[in-house]
Amino acid sequence: MPFQLDKEIQAQMGPLLEAARNAPKLAVDDIQGRRKAFERMLAMVNARGIAGDVKIKDYYTTTNDGYNMPLRWYTLKNKSHSSPPGPAVLYLHGGGMILANVGLYDHTVSNYVSQSGIPFLSVEFRSAPEQQDIVHDNYHALQWLSTHADELGVDPTRIAVMGDSGGGGLAACLAIYARDRCFSPAIAMQILIYPMLDDRNTKPNSHLVPFMAWDYDSNETAWRAILENDSETGIGGPRVSAYKAAARIGDAAGLPSAYIDVGDLDIFRDEDIEFAKRLTMAGVHCELHVRSGCPHGYDGFAPDTTVGKRANADKVRVLQSLRSGMSPENSKTPAEASTTFKL
Template identity: 30%
Template sequence: MTDVRGIDPELVAAVAGDERPDLADDLDRARVLMSSVGLPVAGAEALYGSRVDVTEHSIDLGDRAIEVRVYTPIGRDAPAPGLLMLHGGAFVGGDRGGEHARSLRYAAEAGCVVVSPEYRLAPEHPYPAAFDDALAALDWMSTGREHIDPGRLAIGGVSAGGALAAGSALRVRDEGTVRLRALLLLFPALDDRVESRSSLEFTDSPVWDAANTREMWSLYLRGASVDSYAAPARATALSGLPPTYVLTAECDPLRDEGVEFARRLIAADVSADLRVWSGAFHVFDQLAPESALAKASVGDQVQFIRRYLH
């Protein structure tokens, strides 16, 4: 039985009876469990649906196309800041609908255009496929598409999407191609070495466990040479990154790598906001959006976005 000791009762109730994905045992089943189908979004639709225009677009790259969902605040005449939001799913699953509720609230309350792409998934498309897709979507935004102000861009990601977001921020910093205003890392997967205390401790935690973390990196990397764009915790220098928000949860195998990344950002003189939500588990604000903790957490994220994009 999943260990729920110390977890907030509202969060326990939200996932009671839910099956935890098992990437090693049944990848197809894990993908079903990580899809956006069945996620609670009615509350966000009711609150923000009338304030946000949601459209679908296709980015033509010649050899392939990237499907993106764009969330535009209704009533804005001037170009708005843009946030590239990369969904989670352990590099092997998930979809752009996974962050639908969060993206609606970001667009409505933070006044930014949110772009959510459908990047390629491992193991069929191992690193750097998803990373290349994230960069292509960011490049598309930087040309001023869909009423986006190319001078006010940010990138964010959830879980595996956090690795893509941090890796992309490192790449554009190194190449000087896009100047980001902010970086948003939510429950980020950053370190393929899986050696932190939390990654060893949480072997039976709700939603996500240490065994899945190890299998996730194996499926994503597929023997590729690991660099800091694939696993951002390996970056030797973090200076020059934009102000960064790092969200972690107490009962999450990925907790300590997020905390360590925030510590290193501060040591590199990068402005960093670190949040460690006690009594919470991986992606709790996606799975239990009506809980008090989730509402407070997403509200805090909105304030960070507003501070650096406006």
């Protein structure tokens, strides 16, 4: 039986995917064109507004090369100042590592905070090609959150990294980078939502082409912007760094436990499944969900569908597991535990 969209996803995302297919084709390397097109789509989600029980405060930190980097802190309005230190999440927004900004994710992040009660720090990292070593910006933000933990009411032993799409890839890269630098306290968890992990994923899969919200030309454009343009370290080269494309990791041992969520109609599906395998083979706990009938971005554009609600509930559960320090698997009821791994 051929792939098909989930019926509820089709009702909500079908017109959007059809419009994307019929839109003028952007040339590979047209970054500005993609910034305009995809940021318009993200603005549709963000127009739903900030969760009413969440407050925002902006901070700034200067990176080693002089960039005055904005950081946006989201917390519940009614959080008591006398509460004991708790977990926090460092959030890296989506956009293929070449587009979008913190503000376009206010709705998404504030809803995570509202539903989980966990505060988030969202990072305005520099995108490629303006910044190719994005991991340095994100590592600086991680250090900032850890060193400011006391004033923010954060337990530095329970900081997770999270991101979607390109931001999910960046979160995975950051976890590798932090491990290799013996960052202490270690990252508590990596929460990767349909992460962009592998620069070698540029050959179209004909079964997925009809459902693409992020297409192969856009993927190639992004990776060409991120990576050096030479035969060794450029897109598809033999010496691509895992700090830029997490799928290039040699040894996954010692990485934080992971939660990975991807749709079976997403062009990142196979690389995400493979990354989950690499983690588990190295002894790293990984909860993987492959959502049937779901394309890239399904949870943002169709959150009120049955599968969208299920995915959101799983993410909230995983976030709340940071409170106790328990693994997400152990935080489940026996009835829920049987549905953890979906391959």
